[in-house]
Amino acid sequence: MEVVHNKDTQTQSPTTKPSKSLSPWAMARRKFMRNKLAMISLVYLIILSILSFLAPFITTADVTLVNIGQMSLAPSAEHWFGTDTSGRDVFTRLLYGGRVSLFVGLSCTTIILFIGTLVGSIAGYFGGTVDNLLMRFTDFMLNFPFLVFVIVLNAILFGIVSGLWVLIGVLSILGWGGVARLVRSKILAEKENEYILAAISIGCKPSKVIMKHLLPNVLTTVIVQATILFAGMIVAESGLSYLGFGVPQEVPSWGNMLSASQQPNVLQNMPWVWVPPALILIMTILSINFIGEGIKEALNPKSFR
């Protein structure tokens, strides 16, 4: 009975719905949706982004306002996470700090991916002298002393360009080397496939061969790398801000908030000042990494979920 029934539905299905096949991307999306850890991380990240984005509407307190009358208050109904040594509301700063940290992370990642993919794909596809020139330049950038460069640039550009943009610029300029190398190596491997020869023989220009045939096939690696970069850039921003070379002091960011714990008094007696940013930072990095792992798994044709 059931077998007959099955047969019926099978023969009917092509007529009832157009038999359009799942693209490799759609299949990856399905796999990703089934990965609980990655989905939870994604939800957490989305909520965090929304909260940060809507910060001005959620809290009414002025983030930069120094209030001497309310210094170092413990958490209460009025100040959920207390106030810091300058009397600023920690919860408000946490939300605004998320804005800055996520923005820096996202824009650095975008710029790095753009430059890295461009340089890497051109070097990998054309090879020869072009490859040599571009890769030696990449090596040069990779060998740049990062911290020194940041400090010097910050000193030179202080007051001319907003400190936030200096940081984004420096992180991006010094960060694309790894991506360029990765993309180049992937392209080198991928271009040996016959479908690239086929693309050339059916009259595709080099730009089209790279954009339509090579990049979609190396994108999986790039996307996974992007998540790692995103997390890394947030950490870099926090680290530099902690040291005092990141975003300017008055701009709230998670790293800046953490730098308050440099004072022994705060570290010992006022955990509400530095624990929330530390926790949020850790959770954000973790969730980004889980998402990256999930994407990697979803894009791997050999994994079944």
Add this chain to the structure above:
Amino acid sequence: MSITENKSTKTQNLLEVKDLKMHFPVKGGFFRRTIGNVKAVDGVTFDIKKGETLGLVGESGCGKSTTGRSILRLLNPSAGSVIFDDQDITNVNGKKLRDIRKDIQMVFQDPYASLNPMQMVGNIVSEPIKNYYKNKKEEEMKEEVMELLNKVGLPEDAYYKYAHEFSGGQRQRIGIARALALRPKLIIADEPVSALDVSVQSQVLNLLNELQDEFDLTYLFIAHDLSVVKHMSDRIGVMYLGNVVEVADKHSIYKDPLHPYTQALISAVPDASNFGQKRERIVLQGDVPSPENPPSGCPFHTRCPKAMDKCSSIKPQLKEVKPGQHVACILYD
């Protein structure tokens, strides 16, 4: 003189390959200097008449595929010339090269690697049309692609599927449809069936034969399987170590091979018609020499059962020994 020659061949030859050489530099040492050349193709000469199929056979590594790729200029030949439709295409570049590729298309060896895994079959087949006819309407193009899929024996709903959903034979049909999309004059088929099952091989070969009649195609058919080449070709060129040693129509090659290498090759073909009888079998000694350091004189003299002293010093050129049968061997000088 060359002008008159051209005129006389104008109606006949679609493709002329003259003394084509493709040497790949070998780099080594600390400064990556060129320390040698792999002579993959070392002076190949043949021509293909309009509407015929020239089969190119030879063992692995003898330069068949490299020859095919150099003709389409996927590789830039080191020397020699390729004349297609009375136009020297050896050194054209840019837009002109793209225009020529419209007339020469290729079917690739590996049906699993020659289709982009990220593209729908419809897009794979329509891409060549999109590249050359930018103003074509979407609907027209789709109709054309559907027709092509039909012609190569694929169902219409293949349009929306991805290459990984098809079997090897079907994938090769997709590759053939892509090569046909521009209505080329010449198709270079680079071992199109060597990756397929024997049962599927014959289907694809028959398809190629049908399409040849329907679209007035000329084939350069590269293969290492002698029976496949015999089935497909009008004339056959035999390659050894980057050289064409014999070109003749297929009956002459099979009935009366002249070059010692061709004789050995033909004698190796299993024949079911005289099953049980002892056949005379020429077994070659030794291995194919390295193309990086080919033997002097005749490339085959190191393994040739009929080699003479002068074979190692004189490199024989292709000569018409019998009508239509060209052989490069000192025996027939």
